[in-house]
Amino acid sequence: VENVRLLDRLSSRKAVLGTLYLTATHVIFVENGSETRKETWVLHSQISSIEKQATTATGCPLLIRCKNFQVIQLVIPQERDCHDVYISLIRLARPVKYEELYCFSFNPKLDKEEREQGWKLVDLNEEYNRMGVPNNYWQICDVNRDYGVCDSYPTEVYVPKSATAHIIVGSSKFRSRRRFPALSYYCKDNNASICRSSQPLSGFSARCLEDEQMLQAIRKANPGSDFIYVVDTRPKLNAMANRAAGKGYENEDNYSNIKFQFIGIENIHVMRNSLQKMLEVCELKSPSMSDFLWGLENSGWLKHIKAIMDAGIFIAKAVAEEGVSVLVHCSDGWDRTAQVCSVASLLLDPYYRTMKGFMVLIEKDWVSFGHKFNHRYGNLDGDPKEISPVIDQFIECVWQLMEQFPCAFEFNERFLIHIQHHIYSCQFGNFLCNSQKERRELKIQERTYSLWAHLWKNRADYLNPLYRSDHSQNQGTLHPQIAPCNFLYKFWSGMYNRFEKGLHPRQSVTDYLMAVKEETQQLEEELEVLGERLANLQKSQLGDNKVQSKQQDRSKQLRLSTSNNSLANTPQEYSNDLKSFPSRSPSQGDEEDSALILTQDNLKSSDPDLSANSDQESGVEDLSCRSPSGGGCLPSEDSGKDSDEAVFLAG
């Protein structure tokens, strides 16, 4: 469709004219301007909702909201066209078959061997071995090898040595969705462990010998403690209500040596609504500080993030400080349980704070343990009540921790944002379906590519320059402050306002420091080379040509250090801001790296990002856009509005 206008969310005056294309996998908007022809690509999988708004004099507005929080406002001149686009997008954004998803047609031009290697990058067997199992207390169990015991669990899980197949099967019958207690994390220093399951089908009075034996087995697997914690991550009221439906929670009277604990994290519906409310705040035009803070509080979002974090902290403490094992469950053991177990693991074990370790963590506690990616993130069209930002919350917990412990993570914010992006993008096969069983049936590994391989290949873009594995922050457990600490939770504008260029600090400290590190390394290498030459010179006789080459090297060295400066001081075209992730065509170039062009090319001369920002610093866009009346550049006299907004151009 031609002559479509793309509006800037912050400024209704900044509209760009272009052409809209719909393909099988993307929506593409191409700017008309002769020079730039900037493209905005949006994967259908990313589309969360499409809103057709009232036709105005200028055309028919269409609002596309994406799962990665990008909001695209288009104005299509003809109502008929707008309607067609709307209907098409509705259909395209709600695939019925997996084969419609982009991952089945995405071609990064790798051969079969490379694809396989990519999938092997993260190996859970290796991970369990790294943790220290199997050992005297824990063994691998293949009772679920055909998914016959629990179809949402993986084929192999780790269980206590004293848990026989009989006990496991018996326990699984007493657990919601048959998700029996299995090992999530083992701490080899003190034998304490984190196990996970779903709620017991205890109702008001039902008992199950095998389930009780299962918990005893977990306790026995840790000789250092005579009890275990059982942590129910639901609010007490919800758990009690479940009893009426024949489910519920463990009764301390029936299970010997357990200490039971509720940690009230709300359910998926509450979280879905919370995010919705927060996004509404983000969509406010020119909000006052009041509007924003009240909106944020009303959404309750940060409160929920803190609840998840507190649960993780409790469990990490139990394991690291008390040396007590913990069994975690919620209702079905695939949402809050996953969040809480992975946060706790992250706090306990510095390995999970490395890039590789983080991928392993997600693979273990989310992918292998049957988190319902399809239902939660809408790979396919499904029940809207199943949609919930569960893994988004976990990812945000990680970000909040990164803000509190800047040296403790090997990866940076961009890593988290890209992972979140791809959970929804369905460009890679890792996060499809609801369980390992479904993925194997679809032969995901033979027909799609692994995100982990892709991220790993580009790991230079995702490094945290402040990370040092020998840093004190990385020895052992992280201890976030428990209280008072409300103020430590910040609004993550890097995620929820990701595509609003004007909001973020214009100068990326991370990129700059990475460039500094790289340059230091290059200089060190140069220094070594020069050192060798000097040594050779001193050995052999001094000739003119040799002296000359020494001088050349020195000037080359100087050039290295000044080249970046000259780039930094040169203002550049701000429209080259490449932070906007989808504005890259994935089929261009070899790899999906094209989506990461901002990093690969610019890393070497990453300062252009700085100077691009410098130019923005003199850009007027930010100021003149914000006038709500859309009037002239400067306000009229005596505007006299005593609002607390003080928008400096309010008419």
Place this chain on the structure above:
Amino acid sequence: MLRSSQPLTGPNRRRCREDETLLGTILDEGERGFIIDTRSAQAAKQARMTGGGTEPKSSYPQWRRLHRPLERGRPLQESFAKLVEACGDPSLSMDRWLGRLESSRWLSHVKAALSTACLAAQCMDREEAKVLVHGAEGTDTTLLVTALAQLILDPSCRTLAGFQGLLEREWIQAGHPFHLRCAHSAYSHARLKQEAPLFLLFLDCVWQLSRQFPFSLEFGEQLLLSLFDNAYASAYGTFLCNNEKERSLCKVKESTHSLWAWLNRPEEQQKLLNPLYSHNALVIWPSVEPQSIQLWQGLFLRWIRPSQHLDEAWAEIQRLVEEK
């Protein structure tokens, strides 16, 4: 950019030829200027009842007047006290923290100050027009705006030396009454009439700029914290008294040491410099969206949250840069 105090128009709409001529000579033939009044239009009007007022259009035809109300005085001190209270309250649940933060209105004041400074800067940079800033007395919000605007516009104010010069000019010599304004700070129950944290508000705004432009200021957070401390209680005479006249009468220069002398000693400077600094010749336009304005944890949570990990991060940054 010029600053002054309010014209004494009074209830009878007095005129003053000399004032009109002065403002007239500043502008060229046909040129227009902007007056940024940091009071609301209503407050400015009411000021006439007590002898003050605004510049009437008829007498100052070349000047356009804009009102950008900025909080000052008692309400600003209350705002400060409320925020500090909220930060220190251990019983606050997450549920209520944001509400308390909001009801202190401190961040709204930061937003307003930055917005107004940007407006003044925009008039000069984009419209290439001259700007006159005043409130009532010309000693509080006026200085807030002019000082911030210069930081935004002028890269030389962003160097360590330039910033000190800015403080000397726009706050100390301009007559901000430090003695009255920086008396007991936030914990005191005695709400002195003249006490108000304008200078702290300025420092907070500077911190916001440093957060949004981490490479553009030659100094770091340490300097801002140090200035905050010294404004209230200092071993040095720099922030003593209320104006140059008083300082002269008290013989401050003869009997005390200057804070600048201390801060500029090489060992001290090292601690204050920003390792990421690189001269930026352009104007820096901050975002004033609520998401972009954050609570200055380094100040408000200074004694409440453990800073160890952040200090370590800062040290790491310094190390990386120095290594190169």
